[in-house]
Amino acid sequence: xxxxxxxxxxxxxxxxxxxxxxxxxxxxxxxxxxxxxxxxxxxxxxxxxxxxxxxxxxxxxxxxxxxxxxxxxxxxxxxxxxxxxxxxxxxxxxxxxxxxxxxxxxxxxxxxx
Amino acid sequence: xxxxxxxxxxxxxxxxxxxxxxxxxxxxxxxxxxxxxxxxxxxxxxxxxxxxxxxxxxxxxxxxxxxxxxxxxxxxxxxxxxxxxxxxxxxxxxxxxxxxxxxxxxxxxxxxxx
Numbered sequence: 001x002x003x004x005x006x007x008x009x010x011x012x013x014x015x016x017x018x019x020x021x022x023x024x025x026x027x028x029x030x031x032x033x034x035x036x037x038x039x040x041x042x043x044x045x046x047x048x049x050x051x052x053x054x055x056x057x058x059x060x061x062x063x064x065x066x067x068x069x070x071x072x073x074x075x076x077x078x079x080x081x082x083x084x085x086x087x088x089x090x091x092x093x094x095x096x097x098x099x100x101x102x103x104x105x106x107x108x109x110x111x112x113x
Numbered sequence: 114x115x116x117x118x119x120x121x122x123x124x125x126x127x128x129x130x131x132x133x134x135x136x137x138x139x140x141x142x143x144x145x146x147x148x149x150x151x152x153x154x155x156x157x158x159x160x161x162x163x164x165x166x167x168x169x170x171x172x173x174x175x176x177x178x179x180x181x182x183x184x185x186x187x188x189x190x191x192x193x194x195x196x197x198x199x200x201x202x203x204x205x206x207x208x209x210x211x212x213x214x215x216x217x218x219x220x221x222x223x224x225x226x227x
Contacts, residue, residue: 031212031213032212032213032214034215034216036218041221042220042221043203043205043218043219043220043221044156044203044218045218046215046216046217049214049215089155089156093213097213099144099163099207099209099212099213099214099216100146100158100161100171101158101213101216102158103155103156103157104155105153105154105155106155
């Protein structure tokens with residue numbers, strides 16, 4: 001079946017630098033994408049989402065970019081802070097899946113001083 | 114209650130025992146979900162419910178059952194636990210009546226089956 005995947009399992013970033021986390025998806029019919037952050041011992045926490053009729057969406061210090069041509073999703077974190085250290089998941093929704101999300105395996109982001 | 118809660122926080126269970134994981138939300142969301150999370154495998158959907166009175170199977174439903182008697186509660190039952198069900202279980206809810214939307218997650222239940 002088609003699935004969501006991540007390019008890099010671990011990303012090491014120096015504090016203050018920008019982070020870019022990538023995600024590839026294979027189902028061109030997916031209409032909704034979402035990024036979650038999960039800190040150790042906690043449940044996933046919503047960061048930002050984007051619908052397929054958009055190619056960019058910005059939040060506080062985060063930007064999600066959607067490239068439907070190459071089926072690629074990315075999360076950019078500006079001025080990365082120690083509190084950004086976590087596992088980041090992308091997830092996709094397919095139009096006929098009634099809100100069910102399919103998650104990637106996750107990327108571990110480690111912020112170094 | 115604020116958001117979504119799960120109980121217990123953690124549990125050690127002997128193989129063959131029956132166990133129910135509880136999940137309650139106070140956001141009046143129509144949809145609820147159960148996931149298991151295992152290292153390197155991300156979140157895998159076990160069962161879901163789009164509305165009270167209906168349930169559906171996810172990616173890994175075997176060995177689990179759910180019920181949705183009302184909007185707020187969505188318990189997950191392991192009828193006869195096996196060691197491969199050792200995992201962290203997350204419950205989530207969303208308002209999906211207008212299409213896909215953010216799922217809100219509970220804090221998780223860490224289950225160990227010996």
